Amino acid sequence: DTTAYTMIPLRGRLPGGRLLSGGRGTEPRASGPARHCWIDLYASDDDAASFQHLSQPAPDTGYGGNPPTLTLLQDERLCLVYGYRNPPFAIHARLSSDGGQTWSEPITVREGAGNHDLGYPRTVQRPDGKLVTVYYWNDHAQGERYIAASVYTV
Secondary structure: OOOEEEEEEOOOOOOOOOEEEEEEEEOOOOOHHHOOEEEEEEEEOOOOOOOEEEEEEEOOOEOOOOOOEEEEOOOOOEEEEEEEEOOOOEEEEEEEOOOOOOOOOOEEEEEOOOOOOOEEEEEEEOOOOOEEEEEEEEOOOOOOEEEEEEEEOO
């Protein structure tokens, strides 16, 4: 039984040199809304020669899943942001203060899209500490998709 992954790296290294990479996992044998999707996090302490499973920061990402963005914050917490593709269709964030071993409950950045076709976020932190997450979004199920941004504090 093979799991399909789309891997997204953390920009830069954690203090101490550890590399992290988050991946969208999907059950390959299931299809449609019943297909289970999640996000796993992997760590490397040998300059990416090998990676070990570290945690599962988002055990449910909704229909089809969504690749995350992973950002090291100024206070050394990690912030994982991803699209949640089940109603109420949202952009969620989760925080880790222990290098990615444990994660907060989801923080809703935005919700209420027209359908599951949303996400692929990218996040940066401004000098004032606020986060800016850019993603694609839709207001109506049959409407146009567009690039949106949310500015928020965690």
